[in-house]
Amino acid sequence: MRIKQAFQVSSAAGVAALMLSGSAFAVTLNLHNGGDARTLDPNKESVNVEDRIISDCFEGLMTIDPKGEPVPGQATSFDVTPDGLTYTFHLRDGIMWSDGTPVVAQDFLTGLEHLENPKTAAEYAYLANFIAGVADYNAGKSTDPSTLGIKALDDKTVQYTLASPTPYFTAALTHPSLYPIPTADYKANGEDWASVDHILCNGPYQIKEWVPGSYVRSEKNAKYYDAANVKIDEVYYHVLEDNAAALNRYRAGEFDIMTDLPTDQLALIQKELPGQARLTPIISVYYYMLNELKKPFDDVEIRKALSMAINRDVITGDILGTGDVAAYSWVPPGVANYQGAVYTNDWQTLPYEERVKQAAAIMASKGYTPENPLKATLRYNTNDNHRRIAVAIAAMWAQIGVQIDLLNAETGVHYDALSAGDFEIGRAGWIMDYNDASNMLDILRSGQKQPDGTINWGNNYGRYSNPKFDALMDQAAKELDLVKRAGIMHEAEKLAMDEYGAVPIYDYVTKWVVSPKISGYEDNAVERHLTRYLSKSE
């Protein structure tokens, strides 16, 4: 300790000013955020690393509570017309940007126009496709912003017109892409408005500093309407992709919260830091796609045999060991607006040996045996866990007469191949954008024919296609009664899963580590935790 102090004294002169500015804050939260942000512009956000910063610094009409449930944010209330197509939001009194200018209805219009403007090239622009006029505007078919289904009735009232009833609309409004942006700032500075020099925030925090590769720092926003209840004064979002190094820094007391952990050191964490690892299932699925445009994966029986022979308990228990949940359903348990039982198939409760026997019998009936195996390539993106799972599954499949070649590539190359259909079996994963079953089920819709004659399969890499499934999802999209809608979607899920349109393997868990000094943290299924609800004791 003495050496550390001596060093600090020796360098004190150089950093005196910074130290002083640091000591002005009573409570600082040090959050290990993983990778570096690419943007701080809510409309351009695309990854959770950015979400953790942006959700602290900006607020939409709706926000989330500690449990991750949508609650009113910049709006206090809203009215919906009986057809479910028009939402009118009433803005809260006293909401301001961090420079003191009021947040007005126009700022929400500016945000949506910015999100959907093709020049912005926002990756999440499609998330708002349920708002009337959005898809056409983003595709450049309309250049008139007034065709967007949003209106400022007055400074305090925002009205949205939807293209179709969307029961998860208010939940979707918690996504930063739909947040307002400061109109005057945007007009004055263009895309540069979201640089550290110009950025104005309407959330509990405001961005103060960004050192690429090291950290983003925000401070409490005194203009926030609930500032009196915000207990942490300053937040560092630390960039560190090396989880083992992050654990060292956590143990050294430099981090209060880790958003990921080195899985091979979980036992050590649970022994030395009891109760601090927070492993909670999140609404997400890790799955394999079988390319149904390639033989013999067009055969539903083959797909069934492959799914049956995967021992998911070995993968979650022995290979991962982090509490991930074996998955047989496409929609993970606990998803909102999805009343009814979780999908189960008729073999998942059988003993594994029996399943292998049945799967081997199916394969044998198709002419594949361990002596004359089905040869196939399994693609995954380069990652330790993906590799271990692929090796294990290849061994499981060897028992039923399938011989697997493993092929790994970096993420961009992997998904490029999956999109192009250049694979037989491929690994993928999905963490839901918003808490509604349609976000999961829509993946399995048939591809859309493009003007150039190609078919865009979107995220449906396996190219599962069943017109009945598409019709059910269309029907669900129009259904206003949430229970009926859930029933239709359950029917669609059963159809797709009975036909093995994808092979779910497990549902992810969060891998956060939270210091006992932090209170107010609640496990939730959307893996979003706003700093405004946290407090820290020294």
Next chain:
Amino acid sequence: MLSYAFKRVLSMLPVAFIAVTACFFIMRLAPGGPFDRERALPPEIKANLLAAYNMDQSLPVQYMLYVWRLLHGDLGPSMVVKTYSVSQLLGLGLPFTLTLGFSAFIIATTVGILAGILAAVYQNKWPDYVLVLFVMVGVVVPNFLTAHLLQLVFGVYLDWLPAGGYLPGSIPHLVMPVTVLSLAHLARVSRLMRGSMIEVLGSNYVRTARAKGLGTRLVLARHALKPALLPVVSYLGPGLSYLLTGSLVVEQVFGLPGIGKYFIQAALNRDYGLVLGTVVLYMFIILILNLIVDLVYAWLDPKVRYS
């Protein structure tokens, strides 16, 4: 010498042009692109992104646009990082990379040369054995392991130093990163110095100097040091460029804001703009370092003449 330097600078231009051109096309040959993600983007959105970065144009047109911008000193946008341009990203990270790289360079070179001389003078005695052992460790142990070990020992168990992170102007935050970065360089420099010093100490003119009664120190300082430094100096150019480009592991373990990581990350992300930007920057650093090394060589070795 001035005209030689001028000629060398002129000859850098075609080298730079070839490097930029080769890098531009090789990057495009690699499968995948900057907008291929875990989630497939809808075609309209991908089209918007491609248009925003001129990637909807033909490859030759994109190349011309890039070269045109480069001639105006603009490295263009990053395809992944949206808030900062390539020039801004490199500009923000370069001062730190230079601080880290030069600190490691100066420490490792000084200590390495001294240790090498010591080992040569005490050849096959204990200082020599200690050095050889250290060199083996420095070369064999990968720096990510050293980095994690130091972090654990000095950051977690002893709590003498910060386990990582960046605080502008803070020296304690630099101690471990600089140490890890300098180890391999130090090992190589000391090994080179030891070898060449042993050779020089065995040469005829040193024997003559000793024969006329000069002490070891004077022999070393006046006769042996300059010629023995030659192999070390020729290594310093590549050594420094390695220190400046090879800081990836150190940056990633300690969470530092340098530009070493862009080399790898940008290539993996297919961030064409950032890859080209780092290549251009490092190319100039390396060309300039090589020039400086060649000029220093002339000063050290009277046999070298420039024409």
